[in-house]
Amino acid sequence: MNLIRFALTADAIATAATGALLAVGGALLADLTGLPAAATLPLGLFLIAFAAFVGWVGMQRETPRSAAMLIVIVNSAWVVASVIVVLAGSFPLTLLGVAFVLAQAIAVAALVALQWVGLGRARALA
Numbered sequence: 001m002n003l004i005r006f007a008l009t010a011d012a013i014a015t016a017a018t019g020a021l022l023a024v025g026g027a028l029l030a031d032l033t034g035l036p037a038a039a040t041l042p043l044g045l046f047l048i049a050f051a052a053f054v055g056w057v058g059m060q061r062e063t064p065r066s067a068a069m070l071i072v073i074v075n076s077a078w079v080v081a082s083v084i085v086v087l088a089g090s091f092p093l094t095l096l097g098v099a100f101v102l103a104q105a106i107a108v109a110a111l112v113a114l115q116w117v118g119l120g121r122a123r124a125l126a
Helices: 003-024 026-033 037-059 065-088 095-125
Strands: none
Touching: 003 026, 003 037, 003 065, 003 095, 026 037, 026 095, 037 065, 065 095
16 A cells, blocks of 8 residues: 555544544533534534545545545645634633644644655656
8 A cells, every 4th residue: 555545544544533423422522622512513424524535535546636635635724724723712622622623633734744745656656
């Protein structure tokens, strides 16, 4: 498995897990983190759908560059939005909430870096 496929697969698994956590355990998560309870289900469902797309792209014999770039852009926007949520104080996040939002932002940023490097390597080999 090349780097881009590995990064996309890891992304799909992590995104699906986070989406399931938000969709199924949203009320409990909202109580613990201070995230808005009304947002957890829609966010969770979005992440599950996005994970399916990322997984599909990662399973292609040849990774479609435009689809992979779209994933990098969406993931980068997610990281920026996560940092803004924490810095702007938009929600009454608990300490656990701040840690949760920042931890997943760091994980997504690491996946973006892997995806970016993987795309560069794939391009160099082409």
